Amino acid sequence: MENNSTVMKQSAYTGFRIFVIWFGRLTLAIAIVVSFAPCLYLWLVEDLFPGWAMIWQSFFPIILTWFLLWITEPISYFPILGITGTYVSWLSGNIHNLRVPCSVIAQQAVGVEEGSEEGDVISALGLCASVIVNLIIVALFAVAGTQILAVIPVGMKIGFDYALPAVTGSLMFTFMLRNWKVGVIAIVMAVLLNVLNLPYAFNLSGVIFSTIIISVFLLKKGILK
Amino acid sequence: MGVMNSAGLWVACSFIVIVTLVQSLVIMKRAVSTAGEMGFSGSQIITAIRAGAISSFGPSCAVGIGVVALMAIIGGPAAWMRLSVVGSLGFELMNVNTAITAIGGTLGSLTDMQMTTGLWALCLSVVPYMINVIFFAPSYEKLLHKVSGGDPRVFNIIMTATFVGLFGRTTVGFFMYFNIGQVWAFSGAFVTAGIMVLLGIKKLKKQWLNEWTLPVGMVAGMVLVAFMLK
Numbered sequence: 001m002e003n004n005s006t007v008m009k010q011s012a013y014t015g016f017r018i019f020v021i022w023f024g025r026l027t028l029a030i031a032i033v034v035s036f037a038p039c040l041y042l043w044l045v046e047d048l049f050p051g052w053a054m055i056w057q058s059f060f061p062i063i064l065t066w067f068l069l070w071i072t073e074p075i076s077y078f079p080i081l082g083i084t085g086t087y088v089s090w091l092s093g094n095i096h097n098l099r100v101p102c103s104v105i106a107q108q109a110v111g112v113e114e115g116s117e118e119g120d121v122i123s124a125l126g127l128c129a130s131v132i133v134n135l136i137i138v139a140l141f142a143v144a145g146t147q148i149l150a151v152i153p154v155g156m157k158i159g160f161d162y163a164l165p166a167v168t169g170s171l172m173f174t175f176m177l178r179n180w181k182v183g184v185i186a187i188v189m190a191v192l193l194n195v196l197n198l199p200y201a202f203n204l205s206g207v208i209f210s211t212i213i214i215s216v217f218l219l220k221k222g223i224l225k
Numbered sequence: 226m227g228v229m230n231s232a233g234l235w236v237a238c239s240f241i242v243i244v245t246l247v248q249s250l251v252i253m254k255r256a257v258s259t260a261g262e263m264g265f266s267g268s269q270i271i272t273a274i275r276a277g278a279i280s281s282f283g284p285s286c287a288v289g290i291g292v293v294a295l296m297a298i299i300g301g302p303a304a305w306m307r308l309s310v311v312g313s314l315g316f317e318l319m320n321v322n323t324a325i326t327a328i329g330g331t332l333g334s335l336t337d338m339q340m341t342t343g344l345w346a347l348c349l350s351v352v353p354y355m356i357n358v359i360f361f362a363p364s365y366e367k368l369l370h371k372v373s374g375g376d377p378r379v380f381n382i383i384m385t386a387t388f389v390g391l392f393g394r395t396t397v398g399f400f401m402y403f404n405i406g407q408v409w410a411f412s413g414a415f416v417t418a419g420i421m422v423l424l425g426i427k428k429l430k431k432q433w434l435n436e437w438t439l440p441v442g443m444v445a446g447m448v449l450v451a452f453m454l455k
């Protein structure tokens with residue numbers, strides 16, 4: 001009986017996983033194409049096209065800023081997002097302030113082990129719900145943002161300016177409690193890389209990769225649990 | 226500003242937003258049935274969805290306010306589209322600034338042509354990320370399993386390390402470049418989440434509080450900073 005239900009669980013998850021990889025790839029590919037629809041509209045309908053040379057001139061410094069992160073960021077987030085989270089998050093964005101927190105909270109609320117097959121499915125539920133809510137709210141602000149800002153109190157506006165530090169504070173406590181020694185390693189590495197004043201690209205992935213390497217090393221040495 | 230806020234542009238910008246919405250609806254539907262087959266109860270499924278939705282509310286309003294800021298630079302439809310899909314407010318503002326500076330424009334008083342150039346740059350700036358994920362996400366999964374060698378302790382420590390690496394780095398930034406507002410917001414949320422976890426979940430065994438740690442902690446941080454800076 002026990003065996004049977006484990007097998008059923010696994011085949012249900014395997015089917016889900018195969019579907020998500022296929023569908024995730026498909027939707028991302030379509031998204032890349034349709035993301036240029038506004039540019040093409042401006043070009044073909046409104047006759048606004050700056051020319052490739054001008055586009056290159058504006059895009060080139062962006063390449064210099066991001067090319068390393070284009071390579072390292074998806075792999076840096078992978079251990080927390082998992083396979084489903086990766087496909088959802090790299091289409092819907094706002095990974096740091098929205099996707100990661102919502103994935104973590106959904107898994108905690110149900111009480112599944114993060115990174116497990118159960119965790120991936122539960123995380124998918126939390127993530128997709130967060131995307132839908134996010135799209136609705138952002139659309140409301142796009143249509144009536146100026147009016148909304150006119151009626152909400154000043155204090156609320158100040159509060160929302162600090163949404164990221166507030167999210168960070170809530171989550172840091174939970175994770176420091178889970179393994180405070182790893183937390184200390186991360187903070188030491190972050191201070192160190194900040195003092196060295198490395199470019200932004202090295203800094204983000206540098207902190208994550210070095211924390212992983214040191215923690216795994218200390219775990220294997222038996223110093224960390 | 227006419228062209229950059231035209232009805233046609235709103236329609237053109239809606240395509241990718243629709244793809245994003247459809248992706249989430251379809252994966253959610255599939256996840257609901259998979260969770261059922263894996264033995265999760267209906268109430269557990271609802272808990273997960275509710276937790277994601279509630280936790281998304283605060284940060285989404287922050288992004289919404291960002292839309293208004295970005296609108297002033299590249300127009301309504303483009304701001305809506307850029308902040309509905311991959312990227313984030315910081316990413317878009319930084320890139321539009323970089324792109325516009327490179328072509329000699331001034332943010333806030335751009336010509337339609339300069340806005341169009343900025344939009345091309347913003348659209349291009351996320352394509353490499355998406356190509357990376359399309360081709361390599363399954364390889365990252367294999368790599369992760371290879372590194373952890375099937376040992377759940379190693380796997381767990383990699384996950385925790387990734388998490389505290391990401392948010393620890395942000396935290397250090399708040400304190401090192403001492404921004405008083407960020408420090409207040411962080412501390413208010415940290416202390417509130419701490420009280421909820423230590424007292425509510427660990428001591429009083431109120432498991433349902435798990436779902437509320439993030440939203441309540443976040444609101445506490447934002448209320449504190451609003452109160453202190455007002």
